[in-house]
Structures are given as C-alpha cells and as structure tokens.
Amino acid sequence: MEKILLLIVIIPLMGAIIAPLLGQKKSQAAFMIALIAALLSWSLIVFLAGQVFSHGRISYPLGNWGASWGIELAADYLTVVLLLTVNSIGLLITIYSYSYIEKLLPEAKRRIYYYCLLCMLLAAMPAFLMAGDLFTMFVYLSLFSLAAVALIAIGRERQAILAGLRYLILSTTGGVLILLGIALLSYFTGTMNLNELTKRMAHITNVKPVLVAISIIIIGFGVKAALFPLHLWLPDAHGFAPSPISAILSGILIELGAYGILRCVFLLVQLKSREIYPFINNILCWMSVLAIIYGAVGAILQQDLKLILAYSSVSQIGYIVLGIALSSYYGLLGGMLHIINHAVMKSALFLSAGALLYKTDKRTLKELEGVGKQMPYSAGALALTGIAIVGIPPACGFVSEWYICMGAIQAGRMGFAICVLGGSFLSTIYYLRIINALYFKPVNGGKDTRVAINEAPLGMLVPIWILTFASLWLGIFNRWPLQWLEKMVAGIL
Amino acid sequence: MEFFLHAYYQIAAIILFFIGFYLLIVTPNLIKKILGINIMETAVFLFLISLGRIGGGQRAPILHEGIRWTECVNPLPQHMVILGVLMTLGVTGFALFLVVKIYAHYRTLNSDKLRRML
Structure with missing residues (x-):
C-alpha cells in the first residue's frame, strides 16, 4: 500500500527513459508514452488521495531506514490536495502540448526531447511534494529546475x-x-526530517542560529517562488518559453517554491513565543506586500500578453506568501487555498494565451485587437478565468483573497488587508486592458467588420475549458479542499 | 582564539562561500559566473563534510569490535555531499552547453551587453 508513493515517482521517470527510445521511429510514440505515464500517475494519485482521506497520513521509509536517518516519502492532507492539483494540471498540459509542439518544433528529434523532459518534470514535481525530509526536497528541486531550464531553452527563439x-x-x-x-x-x-524537526523545535535552547538557518532556506525557496526582490528570472523565462511550459512554470513551479516556504513557516510557527520571531515574520510580510503592488504595476505597464500574465504571477505569489507569513488561522488557510486556486487559473490563462499565439502568431495587445471575435472559445476562456485573478465573487480567486484579508485582520494588521484590496483593484486595471483589446477594439482597423471564426484545435480547447470550469467550480464549491486544509492548519497551530 | 582553532573548516567554508558569491555578482563574464556558483557549492560541501566529525574521530564508519562511534565520522553528510557533487556536475555541464550556444549566436559572453540585446 505505501509503495504507491514510490510508484508515483517511478512511472513518469520510466516514461522519461522509454519515450526517447520508442520515439526514434515515430515521434507520436513519445507523446503516447508521456500521456500514458501522466495518466497512470494521475490515477495512482486519485487512489492515494482516497486512502489518505480515509486513513490519515501515509509514509514510506525507503530501504527500511528509520524516518529520522533515511529518506522518507510521506503524504498528508496538504500534500494530497496539492498532488491532485499538480498532476491534473500536468495531465491536461501533456494533452495540450501535442498540437502546440507540433507547430513550434518541426523537427521530430526536438519533440522527443520535449516529451522526455516533460516526463522528468511530471516525476520530480510530485516527488518534491511527497518528500518527508529537507534533503530529498532539495534533490527533487534541483531535478525539476534543470528540466524546466531545458524546456525554456527548447524554443526556436x-x-x-x-x-x-x-x-x-x-x-x-x-x-x-x-x-x-x-x-x-x-x-x-x-x-532533517520535517516531522522530527517540528517536534524538536519546541525544545531548542539556542534559537538565533536556527532562525538564521530557516531564513536562509526561505531565501532559497524565495528564488524558486519568484518572491519580489528575487523575481528577476521570471518575466523573461515566462515570455520566451513555449506556452505549455509557461503554464507549468507559472502554474506549478513557482507554487512549489511557495510550498517550500510554507513548510519552513510550519517550523517557524513552533518558535512563535521567542523574541526574534516577529522580525523575520515582518520582513516576509513586507516583501510579499511589495510583490503584490510591484507585480500588479508591472503588469499594467506591459504590452505583451504573456508578460502581463507573468507579472501578474509575481503579484499573486505575493498574496500566497502574505497569507502564509501572517501565520494566523485564516491567513494560513487562505495562503494554501490560493496555491491551488492560482495554479488552476494561471495555467488556464497561459494555455488560452498560448492558443491565441498558436493561431495568430501575435503577442502584443495592439496586434491582438479584435481576436475575441475570431477565436470566441479561447478568448472566452481567457475572459472567464481573468475574473478569478481579479477576485470577483463567483470565481475561485475571491475566496482565497477573502481568507487572506480575514487572516490579516485576525493577526491585527489592518494595513495588510488594505494592501490586498489595493492589489485586487490594480489587477482589475490590467484585466480590463486585456478585455478591452480582445473584444472592444475594431478588427483590422475597422475596414472589414466580418471575421471568419478560426479556432484552435480541439486538443487544445478541451484542456483550456476543463481548467476554466475548474476555476469556477473551486469558487462555488470550495468546501472540498477547505475541509482537508482546515484539519492541516488545526494540527499546526 | 580557541574558537578559530576549533572551527577552521567552517571559517574556510564561509570565506570560500563569499568569494564565490562576489564572483557571481560582480563579474559580467558568464563563465566566471558559473565558476562562482561552483565555488559557492564547494564551500557548502566543505561545510557539510565538516559536520560529520561528531566526536572528533576521523576513521571510516565501519563498526567492529573495539571501535567506539566517537572515533568514526558520520556517514550521512558524506552521502549528501556525493549526491550534491553529482548534481553540480550536471548543472555545470548544462550551463556551459548553454553558454556555448549563446556565444555561437551573439559572439559575446558579457552579460551586460547580452541584457541590452535581449
């Protein structure tokens, strides 16, 4: 039963080895292998989720070493909810990749590399989430960063x-x-074991060096999460990567960085009564507030659609880290929920922006004027998920931003609650700019008003619309993730 | 003074770390930046290895009759260092490959000039 945890990692890794071997003759075989690996690991995760929800935490010590010495894979409520999100998005992106990559990479050899690297990402991301000790987290972090770099650089530009x-x-x-x-x-x-560390934190006599160590880890994860002063890599990488990879980068990878910060904050919370704790906590809060404002302003100033979405990611990561860093009950809950919500909505946004790019080969808002009439389904998905980014009630962004606001008030920081609302207001501006360009500008400079519908292929539209509906569903029926996250937070505080 | 005599490994590691960090931030040359990262990683590995001396012992951790655990080193940091070295090798190789590609196209390795071209 516990071996499922290992299988979830091994099956996509095997896929990464088999895909280049079978893909030599026909590159479609590599796609099939990647799809099968993603489907298998997704169904295993659904099964695992059922087990964890009914029996509680499952852990598997590799090679039968005790948990505090050896490598441990573990799944608790938070891990399982995130695993479900990450792997469902990974599966949908694999389906989406087929048509997009066919056009982007005409040489069959490069397509094989693409699917091999995608399988590696699909293996390393769940493994990072399931790692029970910090060193295993670091190993898988390096693995998926390396695979992500190769995937960013694979494009023609x-x-x-x-x-x-x-x-x-x-x-x-x-x-x-x-x-x-x-x-x-x-x-x-x-x-290095996370569970063991949480237990030992309460009995530490010399607090300062431990706090320094945790702060260094948080800075490291901050680079991966693109937290405000450390976000320098993000806009270029998101702008020039192939669109499915932008969706993975923005929808999953930076969330995994935030998950690392979350695990460190779980350790920090144990030291809440010590005198130096508020200092670190304040720095983290201010960094994330600056990220919210900076990202939103940066998004308003951009012209390129994908760069607008990239800067909006910087702003949304600010929301997540703010919720986590407040470390009040509602703040933690909102931060965790926003990890899931942002993963769903931002990958939907990048996939639909990718569909526009795929059909029209145009990137800036000026060039994309009036595309809403030419591609009603892709642009419609972009408009619908956009309301989740802004945080208008029926969509999922509203719920988590509401919880983060409540968390700020609960922690006695009214200023941060106002900053969250201000960030929401700023994101309305860039959202309205996109809508204005897509729907309310004349097509072809107003000369020819009749436009033929020219949509992206079905293999791209289906993943986009599944994610769009998921973002609305998570806004209305949010009890499902919340009940497990509430149990997790109650166990920590 | 006694502290410096006891902790010379750690102090050397910290000095190395900052040399690497300086190189990473100050030089515009891409290959030197990669070298800087390598020096930083070496410093962290030195630090990790030095954590393995639990009781001051320096023997290989093979326990048999008549040897106490205080005479041996802790094998756990060493296993982590080996994994870390492998990962550094992969990252360095890949980064140098990308640098070769960049040089073939832009004919420069100066990151300030490259940023202006981007």
Whole structure:
C-alpha cells in the first residue's frame, strides 16, 4: 500500500527513459508514452488521495531506514490536495502540448526531447511534494529546475536560451542557499526530517542560529517562488518559453517554491513565543506586500500578453506568501487555498494565451485587437478565468483573497488587508486592458467588420475549458479542499 | 582564539562561500559566473563534510569490535555531499552547453551587453 508513493515517482521517470527510445521511429510514440505515464500517475494519485482521506497520513521509509536517518516519502492532507492539483494540471498540459509542439518544433528529434523532459518534470514535481525530509526536497528541486531550464531553452527563439541560462544561474544560487540552510539546520538540531524537526523545535535552547538557518532556506525557496526582490528570472523565462511550459512554470513551479516556504513557516510557527520571531515574520510580510503592488504595476505597464500574465504571477505569489507569513488561522488557510486556486487559473490563462499565439502568431495587445471575435472559445476562456485573478465573487480567486484579508485582520494588521484590496483593484486595471483589446477594439482597423471564426484545435480547447470550469467550480464549491486544509492548519497551530 | 582553532573548516567554508558569491555578482563574464556558483557549492560541501566529525574521530564508519562511534565520522553528510557533487556536475555541464550556444549566436559572453540585446 505505501509503495504507491514510490510508484508515483517511478512511472513518469520510466516514461522519461522509454519515450526517447520508442520515439526514434515515430515521434507520436513519445507523446503516447508521456500521456500514458501522466495518466497512470494521475490515477495512482486519485487512489492515494482516497486512502489518505480515509486513513490519515501515509509514509514510506525507503530501504527500511528509520524516518529520522533515511529518506522518507510521506503524504498528508496538504500534500494530497496539492498532488491532485499538480498532476491534473500536468495531465491536461501533456494533452495540450501535442498540437502546440507540433507547430513550434518541426523537427521530430526536438519533440522527443520535449516529451522526455516533460516526463522528468511530471516525476520530480510530485516527488518534491511527497518528500518527508529537507534533503530529498532539495534533490527533487534541483531535478525539476534543470528540466524546466531545458524546456525554456527548447524554443526556436535565441532569447529563450538566454532566459534559460538566467533562470539556471539564479535557481542554482537559490539551490546552494537551500543546501547551506539545510546543513546549518541539521547541525543545530541533528535531523532533517520535517516531522522530527517540528517536534524538536519546541525544545531548542539556542534559537538565533536556527532562525538564521530557516531564513536562509526561505531565501532559497524565495528564488524558486519568484518572491519580489528575487523575481528577476521570471518575466523573461515566462515570455520566451513555449506556452505549455509557461503554464507549468507559472502554474506549478513557482507554487512549489511557495510550498517550500510554507513548510519552513510550519517550523517557524513552533518558535512563535521567542523574541526574534516577529522580525523575520515582518520582513516576509513586507516583501510579499511589495510583490503584490510591484507585480500588479508591472503588469499594467506591459504590452505583451504573456508578460502581463507573468507579472501578474509575481503579484499573486505575493498574496500566497502574505497569507502564509501572517501565520494566523485564516491567513494560513487562505495562503494554501490560493496555491491551488492560482495554479488552476494561471495555467488556464497561459494555455488560452498560448492558443491565441498558436493561431495568430501575435503577442502584443495592439496586434491582438479584435481576436475575441475570431477565436470566441479561447478568448472566452481567457475572459472567464481573468475574473478569478481579479477576485470577483463567483470565481475561485475571491475566496482565497477573502481568507487572506480575514487572516490579516485576525493577526491585527489592518494595513495588510488594505494592501490586498489595493492589489485586487490594480489587477482589475490590467484585466480590463486585456478585455478591452480582445473584444472592444475594431478588427483590422475597422475596414472589414466580418471575421471568419478560426479556432484552435480541439486538443487544445478541451484542456483550456476543463481548467476554466475548474476555476469556477473551486469558487462555488470550495468546501472540498477547505475541509482537508482546515484539519492541516488545526494540527499546526 | 580557541574558537578559530576549533572551527577552521567552517571559517574556510564561509570565506570560500563569499568569494564565490562576489564572483557571481560582480563579474559580467558568464563563465566566471558559473565558476562562482561552483565555488559557492564547494564551500557548502566543505561545510557539510565538516559536520560529520561528531566526536572528533576521523576513521571510516565501519563498526567492529573495539571501535567506539566517537572515533568514526558520520556517514550521512558524506552521502549528501556525493549526491550534491553529482548534481553540480550536471548543472555545470548544462550551463556551459548553454553558454556555448549563446556565444555561437551573439559572439559575446558579457552579460551586460547580452541584457541590452535581449
């Protein structure tokens, strides 16, 4: 039963090995392998989720070493909810990739590499979520960063390689900082296992070095999460990567960085009564508030549709980290919920922006004027998920932003609640700019008003609309993720 | 003074770390930046290795009759360092490959000039 945890990692890794072998003759075979691997690991995760929801935490120590010495894979409520989100999006993106990559990479050889790397990502992302100790987290973090760099650089444009190298240098620096922090933490506490660390935190006598170690780890994860002063790699990487990869980068990878920060904050919360704790907490809160404002303003100033979405990611990561850093009951709940919500809505937005790019080969808002009439389904999905980013009630963004506001009030920080509302207001502006360009501008400069409908293929529309409905569904029926997250937060505080 | 005598590994690691960090931030040359990352990683590995000396012992951790655990090193940091070295190798190789591609296209390795071209 516990071995499922291992299978979830191994099946896509096997896919990464088999896909280039079978893909030599026909590149469609590589796509089929990636699809089968994603489907298998997704169904295993659904089964695992059923088990965890009925029996509680499941853990598997590799090689039968005890949990505090060896490598441990574990799944608790938070992990399982995130696993379901991450792998469902991964599966949909694999389906979407087929048509998009066919056009982007005409050579069959490059397509095979693409699917091989996609399988590696699909193996490393769940493994990172399931890792029970910090060092295993670091190993899988390095694996998916490397795969992501290769996928950013795979495109035809030369700038993509430069953006990839920039991400590689910054994320490796972040990785080194994480490793340094882990080494310090294990030196002062004697263990790397997250559960064991949480237990030992309460009995630590010398608090300052432990806090320094945790802060270093948080800075490292902040680079991966593109938290405000550390976000420099994000706009280029999102802009030049192929659209399915932008969706993975923005929808999943930076959320995984936020998940790392979340795990560190779980450790920090145990030290809540010590005197130096509020200092670190305040810095994290202010960084995320600056991220909210900076990202939204940056998005307003951009012309390129994908860059607008990229800067909006910087702003949304600010919301997530603010909720987590407030570490009040509603704040933590809102932060966790926003991880899921942002993953769903931002991947839907990037996929539909990718569909526009696929059909029209146009990137800026000026060029995309009036595309809403030409591609009603893709542009409609973009408009519908956009209301989730702004946080208008029926969509999912509203719920988590509401919880983060409540968390700020609960922690006694009215100023931060106002900042959250201000960020929401700013995001209305860039959302309305997109809507204005897509629907309310004349087509072809007003000369020819009749437009033929020219839609993206069905293999791209189906994933987009599943994600769009998911973002609305999560807004209305949000009891389902919330009941498990509430149990998780109650166990921590 | 006694502290410096006891913790010379750690102090060397910290100095190395900042040399690497300086190189990463200050030089515009891409290959030197990658070198800087390598030096930083080496510093962290040195630090990790130095954590393995639990009781001051320096023997290989093979326990048999007559040897106490305080005479041996802790094998756990060493296993982590080996994994870390492998990962550094992969990252460095891949980064240098990207640098070769960039040089073939832009004919420069200066990151300030490259940023203006982007």
